[in-house]
Amino acid sequence: MNTYHATVTITLRKGILDVQGKTVEHALHASSFSTLTDVRIGKHVEMTVTAASEEEARAHVDAGCKALIANPIIEDYSITLHAMEAA
């Protein structure tokens, strides 16, 4: 078995008003950072996955996202994986 480091990035789906993102954007604009737009706030979840292959590891993380980590009604997620060095 191999171990992988997985990072899940969760953001509100497009079309869902991100009130936190909007508020931060307004504050940035009020502080002269007017070139920063479309601010979206999300969540970052990291975990270690034990699996036979990268494909299997991705499937495990994806299943965890669907079951709990993200709510598909309002959130999108993306998964980044990389193999960890054996200790």
Place this chain on the structure above:
Amino acid sequence: MNYGIVVFPGSNCDHDALTAAQRSGGNARYLFHKETSIPSDIDCIILPGGFSFGDYLRCGAIARFSPLMREVVTFANKGGLVIGICNGFQILTESGLLPGVLLRNTSLSFICRDVYIRADNTQSPFTSSLQQGQVLRIPIAHGEGNYFAEPETIRRLEDEGRVAFRYCTADGDSNDEANPNGSINNIAGILNERGNVLGMMPHPERYADKALGCDDGMAIFQSIANAMRIAMPL
């Protein structure tokens, strides 16, 4: 006539719910979330307000995995009465017993004040002692009460008369000014298809005694008590 009030780590309206249930003439007791079965004499489950599991990840998301919640889903699917209040409503949506989700309030603020809600469905076991369009004064206390669902889901809820309560003015006008949190169509509470599961953000259990300034919330517990009496053979 027995109520079971589910206690999660972080529940904080369980005592008020117990008292309101008892005031409606029923017996009420707590059920710890780690229990693996619902006692056979329970007629109505209350998922109380609070911050179950610290609202970690998303409100209600972790509570859904408590052993007793699996039993609550089975209980509801068999037709048992389930009412989720505030965090209880969030748990019901995360469990899939009710559609949609509760987003952050559009103001980003935690809102703790009295609001008016209008009864738009008086056919359910939770609302049968109310008049159509009756206005109740009930407190809200939440940061994530902004009801959202896909347009198709909203259309179904509206077409099927499953919006039990809507935020409104003291006169019963359901407009933007009376909407405290940004909920679509001023939705404050919804029913499942079968009508045996209600989720609502306002706290009827906090206004269940005139000594606290208002007992408008008792109408909901009286309705539940009436429904349980009808269901019970004497």
